[in-house]
Amino acid sequence: MNLSPKNLIVKDKKSVLDYLLEDILNKTLFGDALAILKKIPSESVDLVFLDPPYYLQLPKKQLKRWNVKTSVDAVDDDWDKFESFEEYDTFIQSILEETRRIMKEKAALWIISTYHSIHRIGKIMQDLGYWMLSNVIWLKVNPMPNWLGVRFTNATETLIWAVKDKNVKKYTFDKTVAKKYGVGKVGANVWVMPLCTGKERMKNEEGKKLHSTQKPIELLKRIILTTSKEGDVVLDPMAGLGTTGYVASALNRKFIMIEKEEKYIKGIQRRFAEKLHIDFEKEKIRKNIS
Template sequence: MIPVDDEWDKFESYEDYDNFTYNWIKECQRVLKPEGTIWIIGMYHNIFRVGKIMQDIGLWFLNDVIWIKTDALPNLNGRRFTNNHETLIWAVKNKDSKKYTFNYEFLKRINGGKQMKDTDWVFGLCRGQERLRDKNGIKSHPTQKPLKLIQQVILTASNKGHLILDPFMGSGTTAIVATALERNWIGIEKEEKYVKIANKRIEDYIKLKKV
């Protein structure tokens, strides 16, 4: 994945970033049901700061899941390792939240009868027909996540009819997967250009389902 370079993701200082992050995570915690869970994905640029904020406000960690990329972009200048993974922090509302949804047996079944590990999440980047592009062939969204990754998250921690909230809807991947898996969803997106992209993508998917 390439770093986001949109105006909404630029901050004057770490303090500004931390304040922004604290505010949106705190609001997610407020609306999170006791039986629900929260997943936040990030890279080495930000995930450690995010994790500290999550713990500071009382979210209780269940796992840090490692998405291993099968086709990570190489480090061209040879000055550091190829960044081959992203981290997903999986947490509940607080330490007293014990009745959260975790589809353990299903995950074991699709993992060849073995208990799934937090490093068994091996997926390629979003490429080919799945990658949204504009008429000039430019990527429509800089950090579009692969459908299979979001599918694994939703299958892990929700059931049919549950409500999924994505506070950074982007290109609409969460909505597409949630719809396919018969979950309800709410998506929030600040940037108008991404709202249009997500809406069209969702509309096209719904039309395709009706065919």
């Protein structure tokens, strides 16, 4: 799929009340996720990947490692800050209401979070009528070091895979691919892979990570190959640096991404312009699962 970085971004305007699907395919919509979701046609996407704020509830003071007194490079972005659990829950519910409306009858949703909020998200999903098919545990082989030694090392994130309601039966699931990626001979629901590091990790002009929680290409590759088909439309309402669209295009899927942070929008443009991580394009991705 030949995508021009110049035509990749569409800045959302209040004057636009509704989007035609053909006008936003293979585009990144620059603006507020909830406002834009309300403008996307109902029952128009086959797969949703949702990576919402974790709401880590970190203290305002700078975290220090007890033994060496150096600072912890934690998630401290404004987009992860909420005044209360109630505010966070309302935000998540509003997003999930819209994604459910936008999903086709047999579409699937994947949502990822940490122990801080995945249980809250799960309850909201069930209250809205989503039907959970499974969870998948992402076991990180290179988690952040356990500097303080007062808790277990936080080496996992949880993904929930769901459909719109319990009556959905013929959803997409490639059991051969799923078995290949899962742990053990039965392909259990544990995916072992590293955090996004090295050349894949996008950096800013100062050489620091551009996004606090950039998701690895491998993660999206597994999700898209397991639960979608070629030609399907994949939606990511909080795209970050565009991993979802990047992988979807490499796997011959269409995508719609939404992102509100300008620095991430520029990162998405750079990623597609420079064809970063070219070795993850379609041919090699296919080879990896053959």
